[in-house]
Amino acid sequence: MDLQQIGASHPRIKRVVDLQRNTKPNPEKLFVAEGLWAHNALLEADTRIEAFFWCPEASYSNEAKVRAAQIVERAERSYRISEKTLARIAEREKPDGLVSVAQLPRWTPDTIELPESALVLVADGIEIPGNLGTLVRTMDGCAADLLVLVNRRTRLTHPKVFRASHGMVLTVPTIEFESVAEVAGWLSRNDFTVLLTDANTHQSYRSATYGRRTAIVLGNERYGFSKEWRDYPYSPITLPMLGRADSLNVSIAGAIFMYEARARMGGS
Amino acid sequence: MDLQQIGASHPRIKRVVDLQRNTKPNPEKLFVAEGLWAHNALLEADTRIEAFFWCPEASYSNEAKVRAAQIVERAERSYRISEKTLARIAEREKPDGLVSVAQLPRWTPDTIELPESALVLVADGIEIPGNLGTLVRTMDGCAADLLVLVNRRTRLTHPKVFRASHGMVLTVPTIEFESVAEVAGWLSRNDFTVLLTDANTHQSYRSATYGRRTAIVLGNERYGFSKEWRDYPYSPITLPMLGRADSLNVSIAGAIFMYEARARMGGS
Numbered sequence: 001m002d003l004q005q006i007g008a009s010h011p012r013i014k015r016v017v018d019l020q021r022n023t024k025p026n027p028e029k030l031f032v033a034e035g036l037w038a039h040n041a042l043l044e045a046d047t048r049i050e051a052f053f054w055c056p057e058a059s060y061s062n063e064a065k066v067r068a069a070q071i072v073e074r075a076e077r078s079y080r081i082s083e084k085t086l087a088r089i090a091e092r093e094k095p096d097g098l099v100s101v102a103q104l105p106r107w108t109p110d111t112i113e114l115p116e117s118a119l120v121l122v123a124d125g126i127e128i129p130g131n132l133g134t135l136v137r138t139m140d141g142c143a144a145d146l147l148v149l150v151n152r153r154t155r156l157t158h159p160k161v162f163r164a165s166h167g168m169v170l171t172v173p174t175i176e177f178e179s180v181a182e183v184a185g186w187l188s189r190n191d192f193t194v195l196l197t198d199a200n201t202h203q204s205y206r207s208a209t210y211g212r213r214t215a216i217v218l219g220n221e222r223y224g225f226s227k228e229w230r231d232y233p234y235s236p237i238t239l240p241m242l243g244r245a246d247s248l249n250v251s252i253a254g255a256i257f258m259y260e261a262r263a264r265m266g267g268s
Numbered sequence: 269m270d271l272q273q274i275g276a277s278h279p280r281i282k283r284v285v286d287l288q289r290n291t292k293p294n295p296e297k298l299f300v301a302e303g304l305w306a307h308n309a310l311l312e313a314d315t316r317i318e319a320f321f322w323c324p325e326a327s328y329s330n331e332a333k334v335r336a337a338q339i340v341e342r343a344e345r346s347y348r349i350s351e352k353t354l355a356r357i358a359e360r361e362k363p364d365g366l367v368s369v370a371q372l373p374r375w376t377p378d379t380i381e382l383p384e385s386a387l388v389l390v391a392d393g394i395e396i397p398g399n400l401g402t403l404v405r406t407m408d409g410c411a412a413d414l415l416v417l418v419n420r421r422t423r424l425t426h427p428k429v430f431r432a433s434h435g436m437v438l439t440v441p442t443i444e445f446e447s448v449a450e451v452a453g454w455l456s457r458n459d460f461t462v463l464l465t466d467a468n469t470h471q472s473y474r475s476a477t478y479g480r481r482t483a484i485v486l487g488n489e490r491y492g493f494s495k496e497w498r499d500y501p502y503s504p505i506t507l508p509m510l511g512r513a514d515s516l517n518v519s520i521a522g523a524i525f526m527y528e529a530r531a532r533m534g535g536s
Contacts, residue, residue, distance in 0.1 A: 242530075244408055
């Protein structure tokens with residue numbers, strides 16, 4: 001492949017470094033994909049690839065070379081970079097010579113289309129990227145329809161969200177609201193049964209009522225869901241905690257709730 | 269507190285460094301606990317503390333000072349260390365001045381006592397410490413009785429296992445076998461119904477039969493369970509994968525299986 005070679009002082013390289021550092025606003029939801037696995041995910045999900053950076057000297061597999069050629073076909077612009085420049089823009093140790101700037105798809109509350117039976121996860125203040133990403137991977141597994149973010153504390157473009165989601169952040173629809181009141185309004189207009197997951201209730205998730213459209217609200221790792229939710233007549237549900245600890249990991253609890261909802265709503 | 273001050277060349281300090289590096293055999297199952305949270309877990313679980321290292325200059329909370337005094341009461345020996353020595357033995361950035369060498373409890377197949385209705389998780393070749401730890405935390409949550417390790421690829425004394433388990437690795441009983449044949453023999457002698465979790469089957473976990481004693485076998489993150497399990501007439505079960513990805517995170521899948529088993533066996 002005959003690509004333009006660029007170095008560390010090129011504006012495109014500086015932009016990748018800025019994205020990795022996450023120091024500037026990122027309204028386009030750009031993120032940095034590194035390595036073979038991530039690039040397979042970009043290709044499979046038909047993601048917009050704004051720029052591709054290829055370092056053949058750092059590629060250790062034939063598959064990486066094949067993938068590089070496919071990415072060049074798909075990316076809006078492609079460059080060749082040295083191993084030194086690669087080390088500057090990559091966070092992973094061996095990204096197989098492949099780094100791209102890609103764009104997460106954007107959905108909005110007005111354009112999202114929900115089926116008659118719909119399962120929504122509301123993530124209220126989840127702050128650990130690995131937890132948010134794992135939840136998105138599980139949402140894909142049980143065909144949850146939509147992730148709603150509120151009181152967002154971690155960005156979806158975080159590399160750990162991407163990795164933990166197994167790339168599913170590229171395909172699971174996500175919308176974001178500024179406040180619990182806005183989420184509640186939207187859920188109400190769309191006829192959702194809302195279940196608040198809460199360690200301090202006695203209503204087991206096994207005996208809860210799941211509506212044709214069900215939204216499960218998961219709160220922050222330490223503090224649970226925001227107190228504003230108490231203003232609404234939503235049912236709290238919980239998982240039995242039968243041992244010594246008082247909680248499960250939030251991505252574990254979310255998965256048990258979502259798979260139960262999926263089974264009870266039909267479809268598993 | 270009037271403790272003996274020791275420095276980086278003291279054999280006890282060298283031993284902590286060796287444990288952190290995990291370069292030597294560790295038949296006593298010693299591990300390094302760092303920080304306030306970990307020390308709370310040691311105290312709560314009544315864990316044997318072989319040695320405690322206290323650096324009051326690096327302690328940022330009154331709670332840490334209170335805890336230090338309690339640990340000195342409990343530990344077999346306690347030392348005072350400088351901030352420099354603390355930096356040498358701690359892996360965490362701010363361990364609040366608290367580091368201990370403690371011992372995981374040891375159980376054996378001969379001495380473990382199982383109730384009439386028992387839930388066992390068999391972890392076959394799980395290799396990511398965070399996954400193993402998260403599984404142990406979930407086992408505590410659903411009151412699973414025993415973790416059985418086979419083809420072990422990560423050690424229970426790994427700091428990430430301890431952290432992800434929320435300290436539950438101190439209280440959830442664990443035994444280890446050298447081979448699948450040995451596990452199968454033990455499960456058979458103890459009247460277990462064995463369910464092999466397998467992405468390539470069609471038997472849903474929702475319609476599986478759970479025995480009064482149920483063992484759930486979870487395989488390696490990439491390769492699944494070892495092929496030796498195919499030699500036994502055990503039922504495969506699976507979770508519906510309704511989206512694009514072909515698998516869930518192993519600690520997520522394990523949690524859904526275990527909570528389903530718990531509900532079906534009674535108790536939630």
